[in-house]
Amino acid sequence: MTEQDTATRETAAQLVEAFLKQRREQIAQRWADAPLFRTVFTVSRDEAVEACKGVVDALAEVLAGGRPEDITAPEFATVREQLGHVAASRARGGATPAQIADDVAALRPPVTELLRAEFADPSGVQAGEAVLLLSVVMGTLRLVVMETALSAGEELMERQRQQLLEVATPVIQLWDGIVAVPLIGTLDSARSQVVMESLLEAIVDQRAAYAILDITGVPMVDSLVAQHLLKTVAAARLMGAECIVSGIRPAIAQTIVHLGIDLGTVVTRSSLADALAYALARQGIAIPAPSASRVSPS
Amino acid sequence: MTVPWPSRPAQVPVLALGDVLLVTLQGELLDTAAEQLQQDIAQRVARSGATGVVIDISGVDIVDSFLGRVLAEIAANARLMAARTVLAGMRPAVAMTLVELGLTLPGLATALDVERALELLSGHPLAAVPSDPGKEDT
Amino acid sequence: MEAVSRPVTAELPIGSDADLSRVRQRVRQAATDLGFGLAQQTKVVTAASELARNTLVHGGGGLMEMTSLDDGHRRGLRLSFVDHGPGIRDVELALTDGYTSGGGLGLGLGGARRLMQHFTIDTTPGQGTTVTVEAWEQGVPTARRGTP
Numbered sequence: 001m002t003e004q005d006t007a008t009r010e011t012a013a014q015l016v017e018a019f020l021k022q023r024r025e026q027i028a029q030r031w032a033d034a035p036l037f038r039t040v041f042t043v044s045r046d047e048a049v050e051a052c053k054g055v056v057d058a059l060a061e062v063l064a065g066g067r068p069e070d071i072t073a074p075e076f077a078t079v080r081e082q083l084g085h086v087a088a089s090r091a092r093g094g095a096t097p098a099q100i101a102d103d104v105a106a107l108r109p110p111v112t113e114l115l116r117a118e119f120a121d122p123s124g125v126q127a128g129e130a131v132l133l134l135s136v137v138m139g140t141l142r143l144v145v146m147e148t149a150l151s152a153g154e155e156l157m158e159r160q161r162q163q164l165l166e167v168a169t170p171v172i173q174l175w176d177g178i179v180a181v182p183l184i185g186t187l188d189s190a191r192s193q194v195v196m197e198s199l200l201e202a203i204v205d206q207r208a209a210y211a212i213l214d215i216t217g218v219p220m221v222d223s224l225v226a227q228h229l230l231k232t233v234a235a236a237r238l239m240g241a242e243c244i245v246s247g248i249r250p251a252i253a254q255t256i257v258h259l260g261i262d263l264g265t266v267v268t269r270s271s272l273a274d275a276l277a278y279a280l281a282r283q284g285i286a287i288p289a290p291s292a293s294r295v296s297p298s
Numbered sequence: 299m300t301v302p303w304p305s306r307p308a309q310v311p312v313l314a315l316g317d318v319l320l321v322t323l324q325g326e327l328l329d330t331a332a333e334q335l336q337q338d339i340a341q342r343v344a345r346s347g348a349t350g351v352v353i354d355i356s357g358v359d360i361v362d363s364f365l366g367r368v369l370a371e372i373a374a375n376a377r378l379m380a381a382r383t384v385l386a387g388m389r390p391a392v393a394m395t396l397v398e399l400g401l402t403l404p405g406l407a408t409a410l411d412v413e414r415a416l417e418l419l420s421g422h423p424l425a426a427v428p429s430d431p432g433k434e435d436t
Numbered sequence: 437m438e439a440v441s442r443p444v445t446a447e448l449p450i451g452s453d454a455d456l457s458r459v460r461q462r463v464r465q466a467a468t469d470l471g472f473g474l475a476q477q478t479k480v481v482t483a484a485s486e487l488a489r490n491t492l493v494h495g496g497g498g499l500m501e502m503t504s505l506d507d508g509h510r511r512g513l514r515l516s517f518v519d520h521g522p523g524i525r526d527v528e529l530a531l532t533d534g535y536t537s538g539g540g541l542g543l544g545l546g547g548a549r550r551l552m553q554h555f556t557i558d559t560t561p562g563q564g565t566t567v568t569v570e571a572w573e574q575g576v577p578t579a580r581r582g583t584p
Binding site: 391 | 478
């Protein structure tokens, strides 16, 4: 960057900063109607205008601070929280990160339009420099919002992960008196606990004498998971139900043997269909053995 | 949940249903009442020649190792007098806790509720949930 | 994560069979008030029952102190069982499943340790024993439809 460039830029920065301060009210009025703010501040437009003024002030400070490209510029700190709320609120309303980015980008045209109108020659060099600088700082603002939105998203994901724990372990009634949980994905201690509780509750609710734990979709069984399976089987038995573990793939069988875990007292079957056939037979319902073509109904 | 605790051990009623004795446990059971019950059941089985004992614990919200031992001993005593004991209606939270405690009561037959327990005692002896499911085909 | 403990909220004597019942009921009430789920309530009450019985049978009686805890994120319950009995000569042995000196199943101490999140034992032969356990609200929501 040459000295000439720096000088021009400083002038442009001063110009734009002055513009932002002078036209604070008009910019805020226009932004308040933009989707980003309009869809969040649905109750009071005045509130949206106030929020927008805060953003304009922050931009002016960023320019005065001389770091228009830096998303960590301390001047952004004042609006970070506010924009975080706005973005999080949009995200809750179903907006994707891409949409939120577009929303922020949509703030640029109204303000550049106002800036151009300040110049006697809107297509002159001075106007061009000023608009470019404003675009740069607006681009930085967009990154700041995205970053804030993403970290808010992480919190949301953590909450959803917890809710998923419950949703991801559906207990299905397969037959009168037979329930099953098809387990999919990694089983950790917390999830195993939820599985155990859901299954035992279902045994009571459905008066199920047979409960099938299908682990076809479980990628790995370590000694902790095996312990949980054994505990679930033991608890079901105390309640008067028999548990069958199905879908033990060869690799998992090897791991179980390798870990020295004794599944000796647990009824196991290779597939969910076999487990169901076993439970039906125990209830005195005879069915033909599943043929090879219909071993796996999934 | 402010049930007043009994000042003296409450008597647990033992009902005779044909050949089967039905014992219904409710809420708090003092240690002395549990031991009293154990003796009562042994006497009743001996006197009546009952072939089965059903202990309904659906109304019991905790089973600790003491009560667990009493239940196991009731079953063991009854077996000596040729009567089978079925524990019916254990709550999920109680079952989970007992397993965590290390008390799996391997010698006791279990059933989901009293109705199933009675079916089990009147029906085919192998209809029971096996205490050792690994040998279920024998 | 320093737990802030409020003053001892209750002190219950353990001197008789009926006291054990009182301990179970008070602990159940406290666990319910703290918002513990049904499964955890049951575990805490069962552990309390085991430990209180130890205090009565092996320690010749004593008392239970109950304290509610709060570390800023979660709430918990601390229970201390204090006796001035003969003490435990070999703690490791006493914690082994199946070991018993009192005619029970020998699952009391070890079982209580598995049911709770923190377990400490302080014993001096001839002086007495204090067993302290803690249970904390579980972070994971538990699947539950009503209470039976």
